[in-house]
Amino acid sequence: MTASVVLFTSDLRLHDHPPLRAASAGGRQVVPLFVRDRGVTDAGFAVPNRLAFLSDCLRDLDAGLRERGGRLVVRCGDVVEEVCAVAAAAGAGEVHMAADVSGYAQLRERRLRRALEADGRRLHVHDTVTTVLAPGALTPAASDHFAVFTPYFRHWSVQRVRDPLGAPRVVQVPDGIASEGLPFRAALSGVSPETAAGGETAGRKRLTAWLRSGLAGYADRHDDLAGDATSRLSPHLHFGTLSPVELVHRARKAGGPGAEAFVRQLAWRDFHRQVLAARPAAAVTDYRTRRDRWRSERTARADIEAWREGRTGFPVIDAAMRQLRHEGWMHNRGRLLTASFLTKTLYVDWRVGARHFLELLVDGDLANNQLNWQWVAGTGTDTRPNRVLNPVAQGRRHDPDGAYVRRWVPELAGVAGAAVHEPWKLRDRAGISGYPDRVVDLADGLARFRQARSLE
Structure with missing residues (x-):
């Protein structure tokens, strides 16, 4: 088994992608795989605006892979079943993917690991792909996570951030791996009129413009509603078309109060992920109850x-x-x-x-x-x-x-x-x-x- 599979999830890029780098080490063949997860659809998270952005991301990722001699394999269904099927078809001994924090993602990872190990294959889960620091990297003495941002940020700020990785020059994909067609934004209905364009190319273009003309004034202008002076990079961070690790490095290189304020927002993002990783139920239940008796949806x-x-x-x-x-x-x-x-x-x-x-x-x-x-x-x-x-x-x-x-x-x-x-x-x-x-x-x-x- 000389090939590997890279399961893309919320890391739809080629720059600074540790799973792709590890999977293709030594010139190995690799199957870049994205599964349109039936579980995400069934849970109601596959909504028009995000599907439109996702369509852009997948098409851009496929184009970037093709420039390097590869292609993106797209499947639809249960993630575990599809990954195992692709790994078997490719004769892959390893599957690489980014770590994630939600309860669903943690369950998916456990299911996938068990299924792959039953077939004699290994799952490698990589940290610091969608976060700057791993969710469990910082913990206070008496808990498994920080519950207040300020002490978390104090510790977060002095940690070494790994160096970003370059995009691969060549991606070799085994022959004969079947793929579904790429989705089209135009085929969707219900998309907001001015939903932003997705994809790594669009994300890097926006990042370059932001660093050149927006970052310096961010500390003073980020709350200016009419000025629209925020980065608008959040969709690209959500889909992983930009690396938060690279953003920290490039902001710190630029320096100044604006960069410091921007990096602080990236730390907030890491903070929330370490809370949810430790307390997945916080997605649907009060993290700290105030014993509220909210007005009912019927009454209000x-x-x-x-x-x-x-x-x-x-x-x-x-x-x-x-x-x-x-x-x-x-x-x-x-x-x-x-x-x-x-x-x-x-x-x-x-x-x-x-x-x-x-x-x-x-x-x-x-x-x-x-x-x-x-x-x-x-x-x-x-x-x-x-x-x-x-x-x-x-x-x-x-x-x-x-x-x-x-x-x-x-x-x-x-x-x-x-x-x-x-x-x-x-x-x-x-x-x-x-x-x-x-x-x-x-x-x-x-x-x-x-x-x-x-x-x-």
């Missing part, structure tokens, strides 16, 4: 629908929710504000919001999405679990002249300046017909939340 149906549609009557909330539906992406400050509004002002279960985000976000990552929602809801790792973000104050602070609101809420396009954040105070509302009244008074929402959390 009208408020939930108004939130989903961007018709709450609070302009910055509505702008962010409409951006999500149109782009399959939302500014990070918008994510914080909309999550706080749903969970604390409307007092609706964080899982309702997390589910909606996963239905639309191209970067809909289980660890980041669920644990950020829990952080905002106060059931996660936030050390101030009862903080409430005021959408008016936040709008005035992070969209001071209202440009972000006017971009996404055309009903308010004629309202000048910061007055756009409080349209209910306008003397003349004739020009904003069609924009809804507020679904709740902020004072009433705050009182309800404080009473529910027994804070007064």
